[in-house]
Amino acid sequence: MPTLSGPVRLVPTTRRVDLSTHNVEGWERALSVAGGVLMLAKGLRRGGVPGLFQVAVAGVALTRGISGYCAGKNLLMERRAQLDDIRLQLEAARIKLAELQSAALVSDA
Known part of the structure; x- marks a missing residue:
């Protein structure tokens, strides 16, 4: 017969992910840098508002790839x-x- 070990309490836990560590590694990081460089070149070539938007997205991708954090x-x-x-x-x-x-x-x- 199973034993009773007391009431079950649902306790919220807060397991935080360490922000000081890299969460983007390996191929994912390399592809972020490569994609960022490609988007940067295309955005600069395109110009205008769409090009500016592409340059901004490229900056995010490059930051993600270089820093290793997203x-x-x-x-x-x-x-x-x-x-x-x-x-x-x-x-x-x-x-x-x-x-x-x-x-x-x-x-x-």
Whole structure:
């Protein structure tokens, strides 16, 4: 018979991704730099407002590739960690519910 170990508490956790580390590495980083250089050249060649927009996007890609850090990717990683925490808490609650159901069946018998 499973043992009861107390009530299940769903406690929000805040697992933060370290901002001081690189979250863009390897090929992803190299492609960001290469894509940034390509977009920069195309934007400068094009000119006007569309070219200016392309140069701005190229700057973001180059910054991402050179620094190895992407704030957007960091945000996605944080949300993923939160979802993983929720999944673990739901699994713990499922196990606790099974224990309670088992205990209720035993006490009814």
